[in-house]
Amino acid sequence: MDEEVAERQAEITRLLIYYTQAPFAGTSCVRGVLPVPGAGESTRIVTGDERTHVPDGLTVYEIPLRAGEEFLHVYDVAAVLRAVHTGPYTAASVRVGRVLGMPLVQVDPSVAETVRESPGDRAFTILRTLVHPFTETEPVPRLLGFLCREPDLLRLYVDTEDTHGVLAVDVRPSGALTALLAALPSLITEEGRVAAEEADPHASYAVDLTYW
Template sequence: MTDSEDREQQAAVTRRLLYYLNSPIAPYCRLRGVLPAPGAVRIAVRAGDDENARDFLYEIPNDTVTPYYIPGLLRTVLTGPQIYSSSDLGEVRGMTLIRLRPQEITPDPEPEQGRALTVVHALCDPGDDENPFLLGFLILGGGLLRLYVQRPDRPGVIGADIRLNNTRTALIASLPSLLEEEQYQRPASDDPHCDLLVDLTDW
């Protein structure tokens, strides 16, 4: 990766992990920071909630995983036994440094709330004028998410149901045109928060 690509990856990982400032990244493990390193990103984690808590710094090479997979990678590392060679260990700023080899680790799947967060963040991106304006959302359970959107060319609120295990990038990119297709629309008789419902669960 070039220096510019490294910086873009670093910024993307930082944005991806902001959510974990408010909730544990794994049981009894809290995010303390995201630090730049040459060709890598380092993620500071405090393990434990008492006076025996320890700080770890996990180094992940920038060219091995996308930012989306990093929370799952960290959950795997933090919740299961791992074996590291002495060459993978060090110390930085009083934290134990662990150099991860992501190609040898299978990331835990993203929980439902994390998948919903990814979709909502993508639709809230102020730099993308093509997406419908997101007014709200509701996790319905069973892997379903209802998005409440307003198309700029039409009054009223549309509730769009999607499956969280769908390919989010493709679905989000297609969402504005899918909302225009009448074959997906029906009156929102059971939801007072929208005028129309669009079922995209099979898309």
């Protein structure tokens, strides 16, 4: 397996572990993540009801790791997986055989080019990045909790060594996530943005980044 493909496969595995306990669509959970044999640029994801372990109740979806010339982001793979289980994309795949006793379905690569993350997917991106940043140091800011207030409004409860109390930070998952997450540590310390929070008993201060 190519090293870059192997790195993507490992990242996908780390993400999809979350969906072994919680359904990602209806009652469908992730029951396994398999590396594709040989040098293929795809991943295989096993899905089924959370109580199912027998091959006849599971399906293996082989999802391409590229959309055109670009590798898919790990969160895009999760969005594709959800799409082929719901809506108009369920027909954009074809059964090609069996593997380990389970039906093997190849997902049409065009699905990956058209599927977009839902607000819930993007909120999950924010939360997971704060909990597991791409560094070996302690996460800054530290995520103490969260509340999904509206489909596109997420409240983060955070603190840092420089803050005296819990900050409630409101963000919109539909915004520029990469820029927001990179700037968050400095934004929440800017005096002009921090205000006392009186309506929410879970925080001492509030920072509104919904229009940042």
